[in-house]
Amino acid sequence: MTRTAMVVGGGVGGLAVAARLRMDGWRVRVFERAEGLPETGTALGLWPAAVRALDAIGVGEAAREQGRPQLRTSLLRADGSRVASLTQKDPIWLLSRPPLLRLLHKAAGEVEFGVTAPDVRELTGHDLVVVADGINSAARDVVFGEAYRPRYVGATAWRGTVDGDTAEFTETWGERARFGVTPQEGGRTNWYACVLAPQRQRFPGAEAAAVRSRFGHWHAEVRRVLAGIDEDTVARNDLYYLARPLPSYVDGNVALIGDAAHAMTPDMGRGACEALVDAVTLADSVCTLGVEAGLRRYDKLRRRPTQRMVTASLLVNRAAHARRFTGLRDLVVKLAAR
Template sequence: MGNTAVVVGGGIGGLAAAIGLHRIGWDVTILERSPVLEDAGAGISLAANGLRALDELGVGGAVRDASRGQYTGGTRTPRGGWLTRMDGSALEKAVGTPIMGIPRSTLHRLLRKHLPAGSLEVDTEVTAVEQVGPGTVRVDCGTTALEADLVVAADGIGSAVRSRVLPGHPGPVYSGSTVLRAITEHAVDVRADFELTWGRGAEFGHIAFLDGRAEWHAVLSLPAGTRFADPLTELRRRFRTWHDPVLALLDATRPEAVLHHDVNELRAPLPAYTVGRIALLGDAAHAMTPNLGQGACQALEDAVTLAAALGAESTVEAALARYDAERRPRSQAVAGAARQAGRMGQRLSHPLAVALRNTAMRLTPSRAATRMILRHHVWVPPSLN
């Protein structure tokens, strides 16, 4: 088996895949099209499955040290009433760790620290990927071409590699929701580690960080492409009657820090995560809505599973077949569950439907709610040793 790989994309999934491949002895080059690593982004919650993947990659300890455990909080109504309460201690007892909140930029930096020196190339646009022989894939980057035994496409929801190797797939579609998010400029007294609030066609939530700052997000059911001239003013108007600390979080945010993206997903499941010696990973393979907080965790699972398969199998082809068989059913099931969770959450707008949902949530025992969470968090990574 050869041992050279090119990873297309320097996001969480691509960096994790490169670390995993390096740990099993492969030479890896990561190609990132952005000219500057600005470490943009807001916050991220990492569940037990994602943290276990990071542990297997040798990064888990550093990530935990930089994260804040989510022990308190839950889901509320706009007036502040509780629909469900978070029991982070029960979750920690069940799976060995609470959910952890961390700035996305911090996670990126920690992953990059574990890469071999010189393996990440920025400002490099991949223009073509082609299998040129039974064991060789060529990657064209402008006037430069690289040849490798394996290409990992981790280039996101709009994956150019996916569109080339699976030209019949319809690609991403708009979910019906758009999201605005930011990290506060300074510490805010949010009182809870994590909260979601569901209104009619709108959601507001926050993740508290170790340094006292917080990430907030606002999800709105609006036509694709909707943008606001003054996002913070618009959000203050929309959420002016919602409970604390919604307005406090908005007031602690610099206008230029607000990010606004439509939420897209791969609604049509891919028929395969591998084509020849090209493996699709993360959002390129299974971009999902954020309603379960599993997007990054599933990408981390992909990375560890791919590296473990390549370390265990005698041929690349056998390893990729194993990767596809192990990852496609689970990740596509999680994507479907995330879509369904969105329909029962912020997407509801009819008053009767909202009232029925709220009543059902209030009547659900906390143990049952914990079991529903554990369906996705319980995952044991394959060993890379």
Template sequence: MGGRAVVVGGGIGGLAAGIGLRAAGWEVTVLERSAALPHSGTGLGIWPAAMRALDALGVGDEVRRRGSRQAGGSIRRPDGSRIAAVDVGRLERRHGEPVHLVTRPVLLAVLAGALPGPALRLGAPVTDPGSLLDSYDLVVGADGINSVVRAQMYGRRYPLRYAGAVAWRGVVDLDLAEGGETWGRGRKFGLTPAGPGRTNWYAAMRLPEGRPAPPDDRAELRRLFGDWHLPVPEVVDALTPEGILRHEIRDLTPLPSYVSGRTALLGDAAHAMTPDLGQGACQALIDAVALADCVRDAVDVPAALRKYDRRRRRPTQRIAAGARWAGRLSGVRRLLPVRDALLRLALAAGPPA
């Protein structure tokens, strides 16, 4: 059929949806509220299924070229003893594709480069997504965790939920050959190489909702993690105040549907999840390809969108539930040997694809 589609949100999922819909024969406009694409940001792990989605969009090889292969890693205790290994080699043998690391700005630039200039409108916020249905045959909400499109569909019936933890994250000038996580009592610290001389870092701690931010995040991180095994103290010592992002971790109450009439949600707008499985960007890419496939030859757009909902809602909600479970597991304060045994059991078959 084709027709006119508008995508609200020019992030990873929104740009991917724009590319996919154009390839499916739709005239596409992507509306992004920011005036420019970001030039800085942390790294992302692109797992095999998401790489296949990028291949379907025609940009997989460029992402491989501009990214790097993720090395294996370990999950350790604060004294450096190992709880379990993350066998990415097994993942590659099983799926024929490694995990690729790419920074968010690079991935966004690659996706934006696959769209014709006029298709992406920067500095174009949307406040009334319902009115878009007057001008477009399909409205796609790819506008993130605080989606206005989702609010138009559901109001406040399915709110964001506090996941029980506060996170800090950033990028530091440090060269690591291998990443991994360290799990302590109610807190964790993670590291992922981001390229020569650069390392992504993140930390999380179980805290009550609404706890006031510390006056000095760097000092707080030093207090929490400064006596852990190397290189964690080195990372903390290398931090600068302006390089630390802090936020409460939230996810989305599961929705009964990702679609309504001629409107569809994808990515965080549909299934915002905690970062514990590293699947947020990956699932947004897969959503975008599935949506484009479902509406490729659609005569009845609402029926095509219901097909998309059947294809994507249950898998993404299972992954979101798994991420929430993983976050709770990594944040326990008691019965740590039981925690460690559960983690080893979860990784026994290799990480998820």
């Protein structure tokens, strides 16, 4: 008998789990409230575990072909001097969200765009319901209650892309602020900037000017990027995380994955990666063991590691935006890198 699944959310995790389940013969419906796949988006870092998850659904090679491999990340000071460099044995593949989602959509098949999913408690008669509706998950509220809503971390982020290539992934830390620069496919440069700020603070029509004002005196590579930004290409989002860990990632035949389960700040660059690993682990488990035992295995394998990642990302966020003792902070980071 054909098994059926409903997936709430057609982002990275939702598309990945649908693709893997359909490989095993499941009939899957995916609800996505957006009208279609995004046309713009900045780079995501795909760590080795995430690339292995992409391999499991048949799109890993295409992701490597389209992405940019990165073996070294450098941490700099605002004057451009180097604090530390971290070298990976296996590359992190940098690929922006739109091409990644196109690959996942092709693997996943049909998605019902522009559709808000019904209450997960109304999705009866299916073997499995997967909640993948992101950081502000309405389904999480239904399953676990409003006590598990995300919390503002106290920092806001701008991001975008500019023309021109860059060879190295760098992140520059200053006092209560940082600026990241990474390569992106197509010979472009991806950038992001974070500062401490009041929640929902905005500068309508002047976000680019705000970034230039805050970082315009930093080192030459930051200034090069700032010279290329314009208001139409700057996106701004406040940063949130799931401060209260969920007691379980499953409830009955409902499973939460990605940001719905463990929303984290982007400081470790692992949000999309963990969603991919969640998706493949969940699908592999239920396909191999059946739904009940598979969900238990998924929760056992993924809940504690991802909740530790939430904590680690938060600690990096606190360190990067330190108000005092930044010299000592940089020394500790340098020693840790060694």
